[in-house]
Amino acid sequence: MAQKGKAGPRLENAVKEIIQIFVDHANGDGKLSKEELKNLFDKEIECAEAKAKICAGDCDKIMRLMDKNRNKEIEFKEYLRAVAFIAKGCYQKKTGRDQEDDD
Numbered sequence: 381m382a383q384k385g386k387a388g389p390r391l392e393n394a395v396k397e398i399i400q401i402f403v404d405h406a407n408g409d410g411k412l413s414k415e416e417l418k419n420l421f422d423k424e425i426e427c428a429e430a431k432a433k434i435c436a437g438d439c440d441k442i443m444r445l446m447d448k449n450r451n452k453e454i455e456f457k458e459y460l461r462a463v464a465f466i467a468k469g470c471y472q473k474k475t476g477r478d479q480e481d482d483d
């Protein structure tokens with residue numbers, strides 16, 4: 381099981397990647413506008429199922445769901461919630477396990 385080699389600290393790398401994606405798409409102001417958010421989903425998500433789930437209907441709806449403080453932009457904190465949501469969905473798909481807790 382233990383795979384040695386160039387894998388590196390995977391969790392750390394994954395976290396850095398998540399941050400980098402946000403930074404890349406935020407365009408320097410630390411916030412995602414609706415357009416930037418749409419772009420992010422378009423470019424960084426491939427799984428059609430996840431995409432359909434997220435982008436089903438209009439982006440306005442997603443925006444409203446993600447934008448907890450209602451300033452019409454997605455801050456990093458709000459982005460993280462969405463990532464957690466996506467991660468949960470992927471985990472369920474991978475393991476077939478349904479999480480009972482739903483906060």
Ligand SMILES: [Ca+2]
Nearest residue numbers: 406407411413
């Ligand atoms: Ca921005």
Ligand SMILES: [Ca+2]
Nearest residue numbers: 447451453455
């Ligand atoms: Ca916000």
